[in-house]
Amino acid sequence: MLGCLLAANLWAAEAKRRVVVWSEGTAPEDKVYTNDINAAIAEGLRSLEGWEVITASLNDPDQGLSPERLNSTDVLIWWGHKKHGEVKDELVDRIVARVKEQGMGFISLHSSHFAKPFRRLMGTRCSWREYKADGTSARIIVKEPNHPIARGVKDFTLPRIERYGEPFAVPPPEVVVLDGIYTKPDGTTEPGRMGMCWTVGKGKVFYFTPGHETYPDFFMPEVRQILRNAVLWAAPER
Secondary structure, eight states: HHHHHHHHHHHHTTTTTEEEEEEOOOSOOSSOOTTOHHHHHHHTTTTTTTTTEEEETTSGGGGGGOHHHHHSSSSSEEEESOOOOGHHHHHHHHHHHHHHHHHHHEEEEGGGGGGGHHHHHTTTTOOEEEESSSEEEEEEESOOSSSSGGGGGGOEEEOOOOOOEEESSSSSSSSSEEEEEEOOTTTTTEOOOEEEEEEETTTEEEEEEEOTTTTTGGSSHHHHHHHHHHHHHOOOOO
């Protein structure tokens, strides 16, 4: 009986899915994310049942993603900003292959629109028209309430956001789950897409526009719900 219980426990441990939250480690420690952005995101994911949540950094051995770790990752969440060029091309090759050929989910956050893996997966420049951190706020609008990423999420407001001006140089998304309206300091408004989905090869890709390193987006309950939903949506079927 004891042997059967041990075997069952081992099987349960092996059956856990894995999400890796990667960050380049450049968020100011004296601002919002004292333990870096990946730690804040991981904290919001730990309520996912049956999931192992791991943080990884550009400064870790193998830039946080050894072949063994990457090959056992179901979903990779990526936050980068200033050090996109330091990510090794061979690592990017492995990430892209893991998504396209094996179905690993990839979630790109905010300034990671310029991350090497995301740009390779999109095959475009992935640039926005402009970038303004000028006191703009944004209303996040659930455009597709029946989409899995929108489950349990209602429209909400981010009191401050770095405004990314349309157009966004990416392939047309399969679905825009989250839309948005920016309100600028002068009171004028401007639309902007906030959550977009693609299928790339066998993998699912989600891009989420908010997430500036000096704003507490990743502590907000609505954002945490979106990312939990996105992990479940992006994970490959077993």
